[in-house]
Amino acid sequence: MTENRAPVSAYFEPVGPARYRPTIRAQGAWNPGEIHFSPLGGLLVHEIDKHRMTQHGAVNTLRLGRVGFDILGFLAAEEIEIQVETIRPGHTIELIEARARIAGxxxxxxxxxxxxxxxxxxxxxxxxxxxxxxxxxxxWSMRETWPGGFVESLETRVARPPIPGRATVWQRTGTVLVAGERASAHAAYIALVDTANGVAVRQRPTEWMFPNLDLTVHLHRQPLGDWVGLDTTVTFGSDGQGLTSTVLHDAAGAIGRAEQLLTVRPLGGAAAG
Incomplete structure (x- = not known):
């Protein structure tokens, strides 16, 4: 990860074709040596957008409807390579896959x-x-609950004080996704959605771990503006699983939903495989 020097204006810096280095602004909340998935999710969508631009050019009538992410392990704060391919091409429906490779x-x-x-x-x-x-x-400051450069980069406002398992918050950032590159509205929006699992915590993260294994976003309308609205509910089950469910908003109203599967365990318990 790059040194913390002010100002840091981007979450990632390009170092080659489809290769990026995270800045301190991408730093995760669970471990100072990892990156937060939220900006990485935005980066994956950004690379998908660039891939589609090479295929279709500027004239493109398709809209993002769903993006599903699987987090396969520790996200080390090291150089990232993004690999993208078209899984299902089409003029009216298209499926694109992006993979983030870190440390081999x-x-x-x-x-x-x-x-x-x-x-x-x-x-x-x-x-x-x-x-x-x-x-x-x-x-409202998330820094009272969470450390890390990514959380520090966010401006957060609350409709009402959060309670355990329930929060209604707005977030935006002055940090761009990639230095020197313009991200689409949906890539910039999705780069903040994974924070939903941190705005309505049911238990203190100093006592319990509840990282999400995935993030699935469905949209019925494309996002507009800088603000990301998260109307979030967190549920913990009785056998080690949980679910963070969020209605997504922009300043004009609701635009979709997000779901995150959680693995819940006491801090100091067995790490995820």
Whole structure:
């Protein structure tokens, strides 16, 4: 990981074709030697976007509808290589896969479904009610609960004080995804979604571990603006599993949902395999 020098304006710095070095702003919360998955998820989508641009050019009528990530192990704060391929090509439906390789192994995989855009205004409906506007919400610091450079990079506002297992928060960042590169609105948005598992903690992370093994995002509308709204509920089961469920918003209203599977165990217990 690069040294902490101010200002750090990006989560990743390009070091070659599809190769990136994380900055201190990508630092994780569970371990200072790892990166947070949230910006890595955004980076995977960013590389998927670049791959699709080489295939389709600037004229592209497909919209991101779902992206599912599997986190395959420790995300070391080292150079990252992204490998992308088209799994299912098509003019109206397309599936793209991206793999992040760190320290010689595949550390995370993302698969994104795209589908054709069209005017469905006449039948639109069924979305949850909007969250209170960010401007009406109070500032709140996640740093009281979580350490790390990524958490430090976030501006957070709360509609009401979080309680264990429940939170309604807005987040945005002044840190760009990749230095010198412009990310799409959906890549920049997804780069903040994985924080949902940290905004409504049920137990203190100094006493319990509850890392997520995956992240699945479904969108019924494309995100707009800088703010990411997380209306989040966390459930712990009785046999070591949990689920973080989030209704996703932007400043105009609800745009989709996110789910994260958790492995729950006392701090100091057996590490995940």
């Amino acid at each position: 192994r595949t550390a995370a995989v993302g698969r994104a479904w795209f589908s054709a855009a069209g005017d469905t205004t006449a039948v639109a409906g069924g979305a949850p009610a909007p969250m209170p506007a960010p401007e009406t919400c109070l500032p």
